[in-house]
Amino acid sequence: xxxxxxxxxxxxxxxxxxxxxxxxxxxxxxxxxxxxxxxxxxxxxxxxxxxxxxxxxxxxxxxxxxxxxxxxxxxxxxxxxxxxxxxxxxxxxxxxxxxxxxxxxxxxxxxxxxxxxxxxxxxxxxxxxxxxxxxxxxxxxxxxxxxxxxxxxxxxxxxxxxxxxxxxxxxxxxxxxxxxxxxxxxxxxxxxxxxxxxxxxxxxxxxxxxxxxxxxxxxxx
Amino acid sequence: xxxxxxxxxxxxxxxxxxxxxxxxxxxxxxxxxxxxxxxxxxxxxxxxxxxxxxxxxxxxxxxxxxxxxxxxxxxxxxxxxxx
Numbered sequence: 001x002x003x004x005x006x007x008x009x010x011x012x013x014x015x016x017x018x019x020x021x022x023x024x025x026x027x028x029x030x031x032x033x034x035x036x037x038x039x040x041x042x043x044x045x046x047x048x049x050x051x052x053x054x055x056x057x058x059x060x061x062x063x064x065x066x067x068x069x070x071x072x073x074x075x076x077x078x079x080x081x082x083x084x085x086x087x088x089x090x091x092x093x094x095x096x097x098x099x100x101x102x103x104x105x106x107x108x109x110x111x112x113x114x115x116x117x118x119x120x121x122x123x124x125x126x127x128x129x130x131x132x133x134x135x136x137x138x139x140x141x142x143x144x145x146x147x148x149x150x151x152x153x154x155x156x157x158x159x160x161x162x163x164x165x166x167x168x169x170x171x172x173x174x175x176x177x178x179x180x181x182x183x184x185x186x187x188x189x190x191x192x193x194x195x196x197x198x199x200x201x202x203x204x205x206x207x208x209x210x211x212x213x214x215x216x217x218x219x220x221x
Numbered sequence: 222x223x224x225x226x227x228x229x230x231x232x233x234x235x236x237x238x239x240x241x242x243x244x245x246x247x248x249x250x251x252x253x254x255x256x257x258x259x260x261x262x263x264x265x266x267x268x269x270x271x272x273x274x275x276x277x278x279x280x281x282x283x284x285x286x287x288x289x290x291x292x293x294x295x296x297x298x299x300x301x302x303x304x
Contacts (some may be wrong), residue, residue: 048297049290056286094256096295100254103290107283133233143230150237171235176283188247189280198239212238
């Protein structure tokens with residue numbers, strides 16, 4: 001990599017961050033040493049995240065798998081950080097900025113590992129379960145009306161693809177990174193589909209004079 | 222209807238309908254995540270600095286988890302800065 005003079009365009013990087021940037025863009029031993037320190041930092045973050053995620057998703061990993069996943073995540077994060085280095089604006093500390101790459105890589109790997117071998121059934125009629133729920137004696141009248149209206153809106157206002165993505169992400173609890181991998185797309189593209197579907201549902205509810213309360217603010221799992 | 226049933230229904234509707242407010246995309250969220258978390262840690266108004274971020278974190282659980290993990294990692298660093 002050619003030596004570059006960094007001047008982050010954001011609020012102004014702190015001294016420690018500037019030192020990281022200078023070392024990573026230097027030549028020879030100084031750069032090699034900085035990359036080694038950066039990898040150690042990313043590996044620590046990746047181990048931290050693998051431990052958190054495996055507890056959260058309840059996936060059984062032996063110590064060797066934990067180490068493998070964390071090392072792969074740190075390696076991938078190192079490549080991403082070095083590739084994105086010219087875009088660092090100094091809006092946060094360099095280490096905070098770098099951490100997010102390791103956390104992302106580790107979280108995605110654990111989620112995918114947890115779903116390894118599990119089928120993801122894409123069904124555009126899974127929303128029909130809402131009708132059963134709306135008819136349940138456990139629901140109060142207002143909630144039942146809202147659930148029924150959402151079910152109808154899903155059936156009438158969404159495309160089959162939007163229905164399938166909405167069902168997988170919100171009713172079947174498929175992690176968005178897992179669904180993105182299975183559909184050979186990205187988290188961002190899938191979330192855009194979900195976002196557009198949600199806007200259509202809200203618009204349809206508004207047409208019917210229904211206003212979901214703040215209590216319904218929330219997301220997929 | 223029990224309060225547990227009520228919460229389950231509210232959670233379900235929340236997952237289906239997402240946040241009502243405008244929100245940033247997943248890519249914008251990742252781009253701004255480090256800045257957002259540091260502003261939060263400084264006790265300043267992160268939503269005012271990056272409008273639409275909070276709504277996205279409500280609507281996107283994967284980004285929400287990334288946020289919570291970065292908060293937790295920085296807290297861990299602060300608790301044992303020598304590590």
